Amino acid sequence: MLSIVSRRTMASFHADKFQIHCYMDYKQHHCVDEVYQFDSIEKFDFMDYNTMREHDTDYVLLLDEVNSIMWHSLNGMKTASKFRLEFIHKLAQIIDRAYCVIASDADIMAHTLNFIKEITQKPIVLYVNQFQQKLPQLVNIYESQNDFINEIEREMRTVHNLITLGKPVHRTFFCCSDRNGKFEQEIVEPLIKRFGSTHCLKYTCEEGDKLTLNDCNNLWIHKFVFTSPSIVYGIDCN
Structure with a gap:
């Protein structure tokens, strides 16, 4: 098996x-039975693969969050900008030599399918999952960031007052963003200052003890939890 993803956390x-x-986790001899972030697929070594082919069957390739992978091939990030053509050429090689390719995402756009068609002659079968989960609660969509922040603050204040009064709290406040930077600066940090770091937990790629996630049902009680996609793999509006 060979897996290509768009983010390092997804690779782990x-x-x-x-x-x-x-x-x-490896500095050399990158080959199959390995997962790569798209920006690092140049590490995949076909020479090593050719050497082991006589003892191994062709690999199954998994492209997870394929829309994001395709976006990585077009974005302005430093590595992708410098080696864009090399990455796309290597991706085309990896796809062509795979026994089977499975590409998945919550939404697969037409331009993603067209791009894949342009770089490979493999037949494409599109499977559309019709499953729709019925959530037990309504989802609020805010057009104003201020309204959104005020709602978060009201929710946190309600829970904070219950904790202060020693009354039971039967819910955990959990807030996740699909971005770290501005969301953290404009929303998370001011709220943590307002309610105190004692009651707040923050998980990003730089902060937060990931080992505590194993016991989050207990450790998150009476806590306000803020996270970036370091512990959840993106937000799907569906």
Whole structure:
């Protein structure tokens, strides 16, 4: 198996769930049975693969969050900008030589399918999952950031007052953003200052003890939890 993802946190997740190596844990001899972030697929070594082919079957390729992977091939990030053509050429090679390719995402756009069609001759079968989860609660969509912040503050104040009065709290406040930077600066930090760091937990790629996630049902009681996608793999508006 060979897996390509768009984010490093997803690479660690794949390595754990599929019991394969993560490209970040090895300095050389990158090959199959490994997961790569798209920006690092140049590490995949076809020479090593050709050497082992006589003892191994062709690999199954998994492109997880394929829309994000395609976006990485077009964005202005430093690595992608410098080696864009090399990355796309290597991706085309990896796709063509795979026994089977599975590409998945919550939404797969037409331009993603068209791009894949342009770089490979493999037949494409599109499977549309019609499952729709009925959430037990309504989802509020805010057009104003101020309204959104005020709602968060009201919710936090309600829980904070219950904690202060020693009354039971039967819910945990959990807030996740699909971005870290401005959301943290404009929303998270001011709220933490307002309610105190004692009652707040923050998880980003730089902060937060990830080992506590194993016991979050207990450790998050009476806490306000803020996270970036370091512990959840993106936000799907569906």
